[in-house]
Amino acid sequence: MEKTYSPKEVEEKWSKFWIANKTFSARIDKNKKPFSIVIPPPNVTGVLHMGHALNNTLQDIIIRFKKMQGFNTLWVPGTDHGGIATQNVVEKLLKKEGKTKNSLGREKFLETMRQWRQETGDSILEQLKKLGCALDWDRTAFTMDESRSRAVRKAFVKLFEKNLIYRGKRLVNWCCNCGTALSDSEVEYESESSNLWHIKYPFTDGNGYITIATTRPETMLGDTAIAVNPRDERYIDLIGKTVLLPLTDRKIKIIADFAVDKSFGTGALKVTPAHDSADDAIAQRNNLQYIEVINTEGKIFNSPEKYNGLKVLEARKIIVEDLEKNGFLLETENYQHSVGRCYRCSSTIEPLMSSQWFLNVSEMSKRTAQAAENNETQFFPPSWKRPYTLWLENIKDWCISRQIWWGHRLPIYYCQKGCPPFASLEEPSKCPHCGGMDIKQDEDVLDTWFSSALWPISVFNWGIDEENEDLKYFYPTSTLATGHEILYLWVARMVQFGFEFMQDVPYKHIFIHGIVRDKHGKKMSKTLGNVVDPLLMIEKFGADALRFALAQSAAPGRDMQISEDSFLSARNFANKIWNASRFIIMNMEGLDKIDEDIKPVEMADEWILAEFEKTSRKIKSLYESYDIDGAARENYDFFWNKFCDWYIEISKARAASSDAKTKRQVLSILIYILKGSLQLLHPIMPFISSEIWQALDGALKNKSGEIISKTSFIENVKIKNADEVLGKMLSIQNIIAAIRALRSEINIPLASNINVVFNVLDEKKRNAASESESYIKRLAKIEKIEYAKDIKRPKNCAVALTEGFEIFVPLEGLIDIDKEKARLQKEREKISLELQRTESKLKDENFISKAPEAEIEKIKERLFQARLKVNKIDENLAYISE
RNA sequence: GGGCGGUUAGCUCAGUUGGAAGAGCAUUUCCCUUACAAGGAAGAGGCCGUAGGUUCAAGUCCUGCACCGCCCACCA
Numbered sequence: 001m002e003k004t005y006s007p008k009e010v011e012e013k014w015s016k017f018w019i020a021n022k023t024f025s026a027r028i029d030k031n032k033k034p035f036s037i038v039i040p041p042p043n044v045t046g047v048l049h050m051g052h053a054l055n056n057t058l059q060d061i062i063i064r065f066k067k068m069q070g071f072n073t074l075w076v077p078g079t080d081h082g083g084i085a086t087q088n089v090v091e092k093l094l095k096k097e098g099k100t101k102n103s104l105g106r107e108k109f110l111e112t113m114r115q116w117r118q119e120t121g122d123s124i125l126e127q128l129k130k131l132g133c134a135l136d137w138d139r140t141a142f143t144m145d146e147s148r149s150r151a152v153r154k155a156f157v158k159l160f161e162k163n164l165i166y167r168g169k170r171l172v173n174w175c176c177n178c179g180t181a182l183s184d185s186e187v188e189y190e191s192e193s194s195n196l197w198h199i200k201y202p203f204t205d206g207n208g209y210i211t212i213a214t215t216r217p218e219t220m221l222g223d224t225a226i227a228v229n230p231r232d233e234r235y236i237d238l239i240g241k242t243v244l245l246p247l248t249d250r251k252i253k254i255i256a257d258f259a260v261d262k263s264f265g266t267g268a269l270k271v272t273p274a275h276d277s278a279d280d281a282i283a284q285r286n287n288l289q290y291i292e293v294i295n296t297e298g299k300i301f302n303s304p305e306k307y308n309g310l311k312v313l314e315a316r317k318i319i320v321e322d323l324e325k326n327g328f329l330l331e332t333e334n335y336q337h338s339v340g341r342c343y344r345c346s347s348t349i350e351p352l353m354s355s356q357w358f359l360n361v362s363e364m365s366k367r368t369a370q371a372a373e374n375n376e377t378q379f380f381p382p383s384w385k386r387p388y389t390l391w392l393e394n395i396k397d398w399c400i401s402r403q404i405w406w407g408h409r410l411p412i413y414y415c416q417k418g419c420p421p422f423a424s425l426e427e428p429s430k431c432p433h434c435g436g437m438d439i440k441q442d443e444d445v446l447d448t449w450f451s452s453a454l455w456p457i458s459v460f461n462w463g464i465d466e467e468n469e470d471l472k473y474f475y476p477t478s479t480l481a482t483g484h485e486i487l488y489l490w491v492a493r494m495v496q497f498g499f500e501f502m503q504d505v506p507y508k509h510i511f512i513h514g515i516v517r518d519k520h521g522k523k524m525s526k527t528l529g530n531v532v533d534p535l536l537m538i539e540k541f542g543a544d545a546l547r548f549a550l551a552q553s554a555a556p557g558r559d560m561q562i563s564e565d566s567f568l569s570a571r572n573f574a575n576k577i578w579n580a581s582r583f584i585i586m587n588m589e590g591l592d593k594i595d596e597d598i599k600p601v602e603m604a605d606e607w608i609l610a611e612f613e614k615t616s617r618k619i620k621s622l623y624e625s626y627d628i629d630g631a632a633r634e635n636y637d638f639f640w641n642k643f644c645d646w647y648i649e650i651s652k653a654r655a656a657s658s659d660a661k662t663k664r665q666v667l668s669i670l671i672y673i674l675k676g677s678l679q680l681l682h683p684i685m686p687f688i689s690s691e692i693w694q695a696l697d698g699a700l701k702n703k704s705g706e707i708i709s710k711t712s713f714i715e716n717v718k719i720k721n722a723d724e725v726l727g728k729m730l731s732i733q734n735i736i737a738a739i740r741a742l743r744s745e746i747n748i749p750l751a752s753n754i755n756v757v758f759n760v761l762d763e764k765k766r767n768a769a770s771e772s773e774s775y776i777k778r779l780a781k782i783e784k785i786e787y788a789k790d791i792k793r794p795k796n797c798a799v800a801l802t803e804g805f806e807i808f809v810p811l812e813g814l815i816d817i818d819k820e821k822a823r824l825q826k827e828r829e830k831i832s833l834e835l836q837r838t839e840s841k842l843k844d845e846n847f848i849s850k851a852p853e854a855e856i857e858k859i860k861e862r863l864f865q866a867r868l869k870v871n872k873i874d875e876n877l878a879y880i881s882e
Numbered sequence: 883g884g885g886c887g888g889u890u891a892g893c894u895c896a897g898u899u900g901g902a903a904g905a906g907c908a909u910u911u912c913c914c915u916u917a918c919a920a921g922g923a924a925g926a927g928g929c930c931g932u933a934g935g936u937u938c939a940a941g942u943c944c945u946g947c948a949c950c951g952c953c954c955a956c957c958a
Contacts, residue, residue, distance in 0.1 A: 260958085719935075837902085
């Protein structure tokens with residue numbers, strides 16, 4: 001084995017092996033419990049970024065863990081066509097060639113898109129293979145492939161026939177750049193600094209005016225009323241009066257509506273029903289007229305000639321100028337407000353009237369909220385439950401039609417003879433109403449999230465066969481792992497559709513993880529230039545290191561910050577694992593077999609077995625509760641700080657022994673713990689754990705197979721007196737640490753072995769120490785230990801203090817008197833401080849009367865030890881000062 | 883406006899049911915000791931955001947406040 005671990009070949013080897021062997025293909029097995037996850041399908045535009053890496057690492061960890069627990073696991077891979085996002089990417093590419101989608105025409109454009117997706121669309125799945133993802137590749141799905149498309153049509157038709165889908169002209173969020181309507185969830189609000197313009201609207205009777213305040217003066221062209229709060233005394237008498245809409249010749253009325261906030265602006269609101277959702281609501285309550293003045297290109301129309309054709313912002317500027325010129329503008333106030341932007345292209349959203357298809361989701365939302373309430377869908381962490389149910393309670397109908405080309409075309413058909421539009425699963429040849437042959441399909445496509453919402457069903461070919469065995473066996477899936485940014489866009493809608501089409505949840509657990517940020521806490525984005533490329537990190541540090549680093553910072557529900565440092569330390573951990581294993585394998589040379597039954601021989605053996613048992617239990621429950629970062633930390637701590645730093649060091653003498661039995665005994669334990677650790681670690685670091693597991697098999701002759709195909713974790717031999725053993729070992733560790741500290745403090749070179757004298761203050765501790773003397777000798781580099789009782793410090797000795805002992809270390813002229821004096825004084829300060837604290841605590845009558853007995857005993861013991869130590873130190877100080 | 887989360891070492895974060903403040907990185911000193919210098923040993927570094935409360939005992943429970951972040955909302 002090489003001295004340092006080189007992940008590259010190992011990872012390539014194993015990912016190929018898993019794919020070739022179909023290790024993660026899942027078949028129905030009625031004797032086993034299924035555990036299934038469907039991947040949040042990445043967009044075909046995607047190149048693997050840190051968010052994907054995190055999301056998929058976590059899913060992989062869960063899948064591998066469950067597989068090792070004996071579940072029949074399935075993780076379904078796939079990609080999403082990505083609607084607007086993808087169309088935008090391809091349009092940009094076309095632009096570079098000087099083409100536009102309109103110049104190509106719908107069919108040719110779609111052909112280009114299909115081709116493009118053919119060439120690059122699956123690259124992200126290839127990258128997931130590099131990450132080691134345990135996906136069942138035979139089931140790879142795409143939201144626009146045949147089976148999934150079929151599911152979309154089927155779902156649409158079912159909903160249409162239930163009268164849940166309807167067409168209506170309504171106020172929608174319109175992206176002028178993408179040229180399509182968007183759902184409410186697809187709008188992101190961003191704070192922007194702008195102005196609040198105060199404008200006066202004169203009364204038609206010529207007697208004065210009313211002042212309104214607005215951030216969007218250009219929409220005044222579409223005003224159809226002024227609204228005031230009916231309880232606003234300032235305006236109560238004005239309700240019903242007519243004002244003249246400035247810059248036009250239209251007359252509008254002052255109306256009353258409780259939605260108007262008296263304290264905002266002037267307390268008077270201009271109402272533009274066709275271009276503002278609040279105004280829309282007021283208009284509906286008050287039966288106001290809708291006048292559209294902004295078209296789908298974001299230009300003014302239907303207005304005075306001067307303004308028609310101007311873009312919104314141009315119009316705003318000119319209108320403000322005109323208002324000012326004509327004395328209507330009273331004040332321009334700086335103002336911060338939030339502006340809706342397209343989540344795909346960041347253009348400002350224009351609310352405008354448009355004919356769109358809507359889905360009534362109120363019934364399914366009720367069931368979905370209820371499922372969250374009674375934990376049919378359980379949130380990890382649970383804090384997401386509330387925002388989720390709140391959203392569901394306030395939900396509005398879902399605008400599902402999009403005016404783009406890339407996507408599932410609505411299976412809606414129009415008879416040219418004017419019959420009502422109808423939906424059809426199959427391509428219809430005639431109108432079902434009149435039998436007319438002249439029919440045309442709707443031009444719009446569905447919101448990309450419509451097909452995503454069907455994903456947990458469609459991947460199991462619900463579109464083709466609703467009663468198929470896979471669906472029955474694997475649905476509902478077990479867990480959905482996702483970031484919180486798509487909770488409403490996607491997660492909630494899957495549950496809605498799950499209930500609508502399967503009468504059941506699509507998954508039982510919703511594991512919400514954080515979003516990856518850079519080391520300054522900023523969201524990673526290309527424009528900020530702060531992206532850490534996961535593929536580059538794999539290249540530099542290995543996939544296991546990447547995975548470990550991500551797992552380690554994956555606190556559920558919280559965003560995480562990540563930088564190269566995290567990967568570096570994870571890489572070092574991988575190397576540590578590699579070298580510890582290398583040590584063990586090297587020592588296995590000449591070993592023909594190992595003990596099947598692990599029998600602890602020495603205290604350290606019992607100790608490591610006890611520690612392992614404790615850790616193993618803990619890690620399993622951490623995985624179980626999606627506490628992945630906790631599991632990563634526990635793995636790290638056990639392997640490095642317990643197994644490597646202590647047990648392996650202690651075992652070295654026996655591992656090198658010429659006595660075959662001694663060697664076999666200790667190696668059996670080393671291998672046992674190593675294998676156990678590898679299993680616990682495997683979900684997070686699958687490559688290195690598989691590689692070492694296999695290497696151990698190779699060295700052992702008796703094969704145990706692949707680590708991932710073991711369907712149970714190594715169980716520990718129970719150590720009966722575990723607590724006692726842990727305590728004993730702690731004392732030994734303290735003694736060793738004390739001597740090491742002393743050595744370091746007064747600079748005794750490691751090369752020189754020393755003799756020490758233990759002045760025994762506590763007989764019990766003496767027994768423990770002498771029992772484990774070899775450990776102390778070995779780890780503190782001591783030649784000989786003598787025990788004595790009640791002796792004074794011999795000449796030329798330094799003193800190390802620990803529980804139960806003072807340890808004299810002869811120095812033979814090595815000692816630096818001043819240094820040693822300073823050290824003792826410092827130690828004395830420390831201890832006497834603690835002494836004071838403890839003493840005052842014991843004087844506290846309240847404490848004595850109410851604290852539990854054991855607690856007081858503990859403190860008394862501590863006090864005794866501390867007093868002893870202070871005395872000894874004082875003696876030593878006196879001694880040195882002589 | 884409503885809701886959620888955060889505030890612990892220079893940085894990134896742990897801290898399970900209240901019972902002597904932890905890790906990684908960075909830093910200082912010593913060590914190329916035959917698993918590992920991508921390493922080992924030792925050290926330095928914390929009024930656990932702030933003000934109160936509950937308790938014998940609070941980083942941990944309760945309340946107010948400050949600051950940061952996120953989500954929701956018809957902030958014209």
